[in-house]
Amino acid sequence: AQKITQTQPGMFVQEKEAVTLDCTYDTSDQSYGLFWYKQPSSGEMIFLIYQGSYDEQNATEGRYSLNFQKARKSANLVISASQLGDSAMYFCAMREVRSNDYKLSFGAGTTVTVRA
Amino acid sequence: DVKVTQSSRYLVKRTGEKVFLECVQDMDHENMFWYRQDPGLGLRLIYFSYDVKMKEKGDIPEGYSVSREKKERFSLILESASTNQTSMYLCASRERSETSYEQYFGPGTRLTVT
Numbered sequence: 001a002q003k004i005t006q007t008q009p010g011m012f013v014q015e016k017e018a019v020t021l022d023c024t025y026d027t028s029d030q031s032y033g034l035f036w037y038k039q040p041s042s043g044e045m046i047f048l049i050y051q052g053s054y055d056e057q058n059a060t061e062g063r064y065s066l067n068f069q070k071a072r073k074s075a076n077l078v079i080s081a082s083q084l085g086d087s088a089m090y091f092c093a094m095r096e097v098r099s100n101d102y103k104l105s106f107g108a109g110t111t112v113t114v115r116a
Numbered sequence: 117d118v119k120v121t122q123s124s125r126y127l128v129k130r131t132g133e134k135v136f137l138e139c140v141q142d143m144d145h146e147n148m149f150w151y152r153q154d155p156g157l158g159l160r161l162i163y164f165s166y167d168v169k170m171k172e173k174g175d176i177p178e179g180y181s182v183s184r185e186k187k188e189r190f191s192l193i194l195e196s197a198s199t200n201q202t203s204m205y206l207c208a209s210r211e212r213s214e215t216s217y218e219q220y221f222g223p224g225t226r227l228t229v230t
Binding site: 004033035037042043044045046047050091093095101102103104105106107108109 | 125147149156157158159160161164166172174175204206208212217218219220221222223224226
């Protein structure tokens, strides 16, 4: 069963506007964490932001903020003031505990294209 | 800066060949991971290692094996490559910590099996 769902395969956004990328997750764990990674066309995965399940405040990192709604099991990424360099694929991921560490379960990704 | 490097960016192999993908990290991280990335499926965990010579299966270990003889190096082995293993392979590492969860990724190896 899919644990991370990203329903938007692709999005277009105008430069300087904000964009929200949707992510819903499924887990029965009480302790978990949610990540967003950015993957430009060059291929490397760039960590953007992390939210722990017990964190009371929404995580923010510069122009990135995570809208965490625990009861709805959603962890949407908001990118404010979009820039051309934000064009990339974005992945939502969830940390799940394993016996010797944790694993990340990834969504299918959302491609964002920023238009000038 | 944490650096995770992978031996090749692009690789073309024939069906049935034995394939080695190498990953090296320079931050003395305990844990290392191998993922494959396919369109529409995101990244899926193949194997991870939590110490030298220690490994654990991920979600899709079939057709793969791994080796970790030194802390900084984690190898993914395709014993007999098949066309359905054509994919992007990403290595990651992280410090074993209760307060830091970030995984650092390498640039990826795009493998084509013909």
